[in-house]
Amino acid sequence: xxxxxxxxxxxxxxxxxxxxxxxxxxxxxxxxxxxxxxxxxxxxxxxxxxxxxxxxxxxxxxxxxxxxxxxxxxxxxxxxxxxxxxxxxxxxxxxxxxxxxxxxxxxxxxxxxxxxxxxxxxxxxxxxxxxxxxxxxxxxxxxxxxxxxxxxxxxxxxxxxxxxxxxxxxxxxxxxxxxxxxxxxxxxxxxxxxxxxxxxxxxxxxxxxxxxxxxxxxxxxxxxx
Numbered sequence: 001x002x003x004x005x006x007x008x009x010x011x012x013x014x015x016x017x018x019x020x021x022x023x024x025x026x027x028x029x030x031x032x033x034x035x036x037x038x039x040x041x042x043x044x045x046x047x048x049x050x051x052x053x054x055x056x057x058x059x060x061x062x063x064x065x066x067x068x069x070x071x072x073x074x075x076x077x078x079x080x081x082x083x084x085x086x087x088x089x090x091x092x093x094x095x096x097x098x099x100x101x102x103x104x105x106x107x108x109x110x111x112x113x114x115x116x117x118x119x120x121x122x123x124x125x126x127x128x129x130x131x132x133x134x135x136x137x138x139x140x141x142x143x144x145x146x147x148x149x150x151x152x153x154x155x156x157x158x159x160x161x162x163x164x165x166x167x168x169x170x171x172x173x174x175x176x177x178x179x180x181x182x183x184x185x186x187x188x189x190x191x192x193x194x195x196x197x198x199x200x201x202x203x204x205x206x207x208x209x210x211x212x213x214x215x216x217x218x219x220x221x222x223x224x225x
Contacts, residue, residue: 004119005048007031009039009066010055010081019053022108023115036061040069049076051119053111054098056082064096071097075180077118081106095179130165133223135207137165146207156181157200164211164221173218193218 006028008019013034020030031049033039037060043049052070056063067078079100094101099122100114129138136145142158144151153161163181164172174193182192197219201208212220 003029003048004050005029005031005046006115007033007039007042007049007052009033009036009052009058009063011035011058012055015055015081018108019111022112026112026116028115035059036063036066036069039066043070043076044073051077051079051115051122053079053081053115056080064092067096067098077122079111079114079118097179132165132168132210133207135204135210135223137161144204146205151203151205153200153203157196157203160196160200161204164219168221168223171214171217171220177218 004027006023008016008023008030009032010016010019011034016032016034020032023030031042031046033042035058039052039054040061043052054063054067058066061069063080063082067080070076070078075097077099078097079102080098081102081104083104099118102111102114128140129136131137134147136143136148138144139162144153144158144161159181160177163177177193197211201211204210210221210223212222214220
């Protein structure tokens with residue numbers, strides 16, 4: 001458990017200490033940041049962070065901006081903490097890529113349970129390497145092969161394929177794909193998904209058939225059906 005690193009970002013030292021005490025008791029390694037800018041610096045310098053607990057109201061760079069910046073670099077699980085209970089704030093958080101949303105005041109035991117559940121879910125969804133029919137996938141090496149031949153993909157194409165693979169058998173809407181692969185950085189619409197899928201299918205050749213169109217909804221990655 002000690003290999004699991006959690007970055008706690010809150011401008012209140014007392015709140016950071018409270019969260020740290022409860023999570024440390026579970027064996028997690030805790031890193032702390034007092035504002036968004038410090039959080040981003042720590043995250044960029046330490047690639048081993050497994051989860052972020054992020055407060056909304058902070059000086060220099062608030063939680064929303066911090067979340068958006070981190071989401072442009074990583075899909076690391078994020079739990080947002082806020083004193084606000086407005087539904088619009090929750091919706092904004094989810095649009096920015098927040099995985100869980102907890103309003104202050106909260107039960108530290110509930111927070112720990114959410115952390116454990118989110119880490120478990122994140123681990124179960126993550127595929128490091130696998131073989132799907134004629135397709136060989138290696139996330140760590142950013143490598144894709146079809147029939148033993150390496151396929152050159154752009155970063156976005158690789159991220160798109162990764163999202164499909166990590167959600168194998170699940171019908172994904174264009175909004176699902178846009179929100180998780182583009183992280184709302186793209187200002188257009190779902191048609192960009194169709195363009196990228198078409199290009200990805202073409203590059204994958206025979207394995208391109210594994211990305212199936214779900215009419216009226218979006219796409220699904222499935223082999224042999």
